[in-house]
Amino acid sequence: MNIWILIVYLFGAPIVGGLLAGLDRKVTARMQSRMGPPILQPFYDVLKLLKKETLVVRPSQTLYMEFFFILTIFTGALFFSGGDLLLIIFALTLACVFFVLGGFKASSPYSFIGAHREALQMMAYEPALLMVAVGMYMVTKSFQVIDIIKYPTPLIVVLPGIFFAFFFILPIKFRKSPFDLSTSHHAHQELVKGILTEFSGKTLALIEVAHWYENVFVLGLVYLFFASNVWLGLSMALVVFLAQMLIDNASARVRWQAMLGSAWLVALVIGGINIIYLMARG
């Protein structure tokens, strides 16, 4: 059964991720009173990128991104086959480290600052992410995703603080305002395209698809909080995704100080209180 889930994930995730990206562009356009592109536009973009020439500053920069692609898929595969949540988070970190190193390797000032900011973003979201694993372990007594989804009641009921801390850092993972510091979906920012400045052609296409895989994985984490009921879980994942768009369009990009400070504070205080509650609950 696991094998089937894996196969569905491998082929389904980029489709779902791409469609979600299309939905994102459509909804965002409507919020800005525009028509927006067709829902399949992200696929057209990727197909076109694949045909383009790959320009690089340093030849090896693409190799790091290829590994980012492979490891991101691996992270999702671990998750959807029901693996150990801590290991999954570490695998995600490994993937993202390759992404950051690719940005450094590009040896251009814009991608350099983007890479630094990406590393900062990782530092900002990691506590909340690990707290999700810790909180779920405290409730279900297992780090295995396969055991966590079997928990009879929705975990959100006992993990509201941790869910809030996790929700707070989600814009980082979806590359949305207010935390789209390292690179952004929006056409232009002060860092040109941040960490992706020097990436083009096939490599950029790979990064885009990896991002789709990543989004599906992150929504999978959201699903875990509501996993006791499949439909509740799926609809809440969609609601959270749409909420990101609203936040994206309603907020401005903040400075890294504000991002790091607020993300850590929310995780420490609100996540921490939730953990104390769980300890008291026994």
Place this chain on the structure above:
Amino acid sequence: MQNHVPFLLYSLMLFPLAIAVLSLINRWPGLFKKFIYPAVIVLIAGSLALLAIPLKGTPIFVAADFSWVEQAMLVIEVLLAVYLLWLALKRKDLIVTALLVVQTSILLFFHFGAGHHAHAEANLFLDLFSVIMALIIGVIGSLIAMYAVGYMEDFHEHHAEVKDRRPLFLGLIFIFLSAMFGVCFSNNLMWLLFFWEITTVCSFLLIGYKGDEQSITNSFLALRWNLLGGLAFLLGIVILFKNCHTIELNQMMTLSKSLVMLPVALLCFAGITKSAQLPCSSWLVGAMVAPTPVSALLHSSTMVKAGVYLVLRFAGQLGGTTLGLFVAMIGLATFLIGSFICISQNDGKKILAYSTIANLGLIILCAGVGTYEAVWAGILLIIFHAIAKGLLFLCVGAIEHQTGSRQVEDMTGLIVRLPKIAVMLQIGIAGMFLAPFGMLISKWAVLRAIVDFSPFMAVFLIFGSAATLFFWVKWIGKILIVDRVYEKIETRLPSGQMIAMGTLSVLTVLICGCFAVVAHYMIDPYVAAIYGNVTVLSQGNVVVMGIMLLMVCLFPVTFLDYGSGVKMADPYLGGANVGTGNQYRGALAVKDMEMKNYYLDDYFNEGRLMTLGVMLGVIFSLGLIVWGGM
């Protein structure tokens, strides 16, 4: 094989001593290679021979009942005290003077007074934890000694102002190794204390090797803290003997927790000073003024490892007690503060120093928690940290000699300038923070252990872990950047240096590939013997880690594909590029492009964090001692 145990233990302790004597009397610098390289091989083989001893959970005791040994130890201790006293008086260091006078008088009073009847049935012992420590000392310590031979030759070429005292330097390194073997084989606490003090003196002399004002100041700082630890150690023994009439480690473990509270607290404090935990961390940071092999030795296989070894030994006595909680708090605070400070550091050696302090904090945390999972994770941390940190120091030392700087900011383009060293440095750094390498596996185990013990502590652990990620990744990033045309400046390193670094690089990857085997044969039986149960590594997770390791190891292979299907272009600089792509025509003139790392000094300032850390450290240490006395 059992019959050979005494012989093996004696020779591991005495052989380095013989080499030390040879080094001390050798007057021809060219000759060092000739006898130190073979000696290193013998020492490695000797420590590997320990693996042939069939040890399950039960230790093997060796009586080693020689009455003259104790007399000799006393004489040496007094002579050393007199020598140090002379140095301290010359420098007018009142603290050191006072500590020496107090400690030596207590020692003499104890020896000729109450402790006259103190007798240990077994002076030495060997169990799996000792074997692990001996392997770390024997393999990593010896490799560092090998590296030191070539390094010091270079060092004296670069630093004409430093007096060439290589016989002393290399001699001290081998005395150090000998004493470290003593520390982890001793069952008689008086013996343990003797070896403990020898490491203090060795580190003091090695830190002050350069002889300039700063080195001497820092060596006295190290001496002060370690003598304070030594005093606590001695008081612990005296009180233990007074209350329980024993001076044996194994007996101490079996006594009820309430009886040995104060001795355990004092001995743990000694371990905390030696492993540079808060509030005593400053001495290890200061110790980096010494030549790099000394730092490598202090940080990876000796000195600080003696401290965590001792505290981890007492994990069984600490588990579930308030005492243990204080120890755990010291470890946790040190881990957090150390990791945060690393972010704002630019000096390569300083980053390594603070990261050592932080990682030792994790081990101390494990000891304080004292559950079987925590002890398991703690031992794993000792192994992985020793290998990766040893490698990192050796790399930074080599980089400093080849480029003249050890600042991270000066490491731009290192991958082109010093390709071999840069690759090894990257392996070392990856070993410290990246899945699936050793330190991350251990951190994973620590996190699991702490969550079961106190999820609240785990919350803080998580923040420290996030910080480590940031400072390591920006270091690797700096090495990878090639922002202009660089020339390869790497010259051939002396063979000893290359072998040491190469072996440690291979070990970093290899041990991580077979850590499940190491855990199964070495750590599991030790933990099982104390606690009755063992951490079960789920097979699925081991397989997943194996796959991850395989993938990461495949990464270098992709470089075969280097440059295919891509077209090179200059980077975007926000203006018209000029020349080779590192200059651009801005609004006013042609400008150079420069990239500097983030240090976030406003948030992770060393001075402020250290003040906070020392305050926390003092509070928790006082808590430890006071609670132990109640």
